[in-house]
Amino acid sequence: MTAWKRLVTASVIGVAMLAAGQNASAQVKIGAVLSVTGPASFLGDPEKRTLELYVDEINAKGGVNGQKLQLIVYDDGGDANNARTFATRLVEDDKVVAMVGGTTTGTTLAMIPVFEDAQIPFISLGGGIQIIEPVRKWVFKTPHTDKMACEKIFADLKRRQLTTIAMISGTEAFGKSMRDQCAAVAPKTGITIAHEETYGPRDSDMTPQLTNIRNKAGVQAVVNPGFGQGPAIVTRNYHQLAIAVPLYQSHGVASKQFIELAGQAADGVRLPAAALLVPDKLDDKDPQKPVVVNYSRTYHQKTGQAVSTFGGHAYDGLMILTQAMERAKGADKAKLRDEIEKTKGFVGTGGVVNMSPTDHMGLDLSAFRMLEIKNGDWTLVPETGS
């Protein structure tokens, strides 16, 4: 009796394995190492949800080139060492044909050597410019960089004929990195940084720094690169001291939450942000409008959460990859890489992507919209004229 049972079990398992094996051969494996938990979870979590959501959707429509996609996600918890271990596993055990992921700049940089060695296309979701500068053959990225945010702010300043600014930046990683980028591009765009102050990420009062900025002669505007609650307090203190010159915040605080925290003081503050934040404010002729409206509706319906730009980066990465697969008519890694690099006119949530052998991100300043906060809501600043 037991022998009979064992035989049945074994044959059932055998058949199941056969079926699974057959299934796997008709699938294209895509890897993703994301920081779903840990300090960067507010980035990694929407990225994971987005990838799963859209891979299911693509498969429901019959897959790419008649082949189903199989998504393999690992959670690195925000740790670069873990990320590298998982990247090796994706390459050696799972044998993926491409990778979408790498939530932070840190985890991405740790994984780059693995994918460069294995010659597998790697579309990162990290923000840092170091990912694509210098250009690496197999590495691409979808999010805009801090440098572009600085350039966008400076372009708006020029339009208002303001050239001398002061900067007050947070000392956390984001604030520091953006401050350095702004300081680097300022001379090229004809902006003079007359005074600089900093604050700690947990400081609760920035009036001394702002008083010094107020007392500095000739300052025509103030830029605040920062992340978290610091910029909200800067904005409140700015209002408290009744400083008259315009205040610019960064894309780091481009969320409704910033308006809630800063309250009335946020009125008149300008900041660069992705189109995804303001789908209903976009002009009907805006090329990004259909994509952005569609993505935010789908994401909201399926997950019950509000969209974030981070999930949008994952959407862009997956779509660039699948479109390249269609053009390559298969999943050959080298062909796939070439086709990703040839991406032209792809309209994503982050902007219009035109890649080239020297530009593995392909976004220009039009990816950002300049927003002004009026009466507790965003308004688009017209980009022509003054």
Added chain:
Amino acid sequence: MAEFLQFFFSGLTVGAVYALVALGFTLIYNASDIINFAQGEFVMLGGMTTVFLAATGMPVPLAALVAVIATIAVGLALHRFAIEPARGASAVALIMITIGASIFLRGAAQVVFDKRFHSLPPLLGAEPIRVAGAAILPQSLVVLAGAAVIVVLLWWLLDRTLLGKAVIATSANRLAARLVGINTRSIVGFSFAVSAAIGAVAGILVTPITLTSYDVGTLLALKGFAAAMLGGIGSAVGAVAGGLILGMLEAFSAGYVSSKYKDAVAFLVILAVLFAMPNGLFGRGHIERV
């Protein structure tokens, strides 16, 4: 002159926050020689619970009251389930338990509440009071007044009531206290409850200034602890003085020296003071009280 006054106001604002947090350390220390590193989490719980209850439509004063009671319950639970079972252990081991409790509470808050920043409406409006070219938010004065009220209540409790005498007796010599009929276990529990209440009140009052999130407690507790050490741990007046001095040091060094080095300047001064006066400005030495 206007800038001097502004730096002074900034120091007052930040200092009042530190003072209020520092006050929470005094009572538990007085009763049991434990430095409770979960004190910052009491501050966080007070603020976050109020924010979330107020978001459900509950009036803010009622939400604040419930938040204080909830935090007291957490303080009592901390004593009953973490400190009490280890009552034979050394003070260092107990301090480590409070560090563990602080990590646990932070993690739990992340799950129960969320990971975002929140704020509460200020008690007396958001319009700054302008004096001679400088501006201060009314909430800073509210925080300062709150600290003053707590100092008076603590003084009254410790110096004027039998319960307070029992707390001091427990701290001085636990065995002797037990011999004269003091239930030292309830006294230490009582000190945790009161410290939790002080922390929660602090959290509710400072949230309109500092904003709050699940991890706001860590740094507030660190600064509050530094302030308490500077003033002399165990002394309520010392805690307030230490907080205000720390706030002033930060504000004036940010204003006159450099915002990059303000924390360094503040901590250097604290180190210097503690070298000269190891018990802090208002601290008592190792004199046995009877």
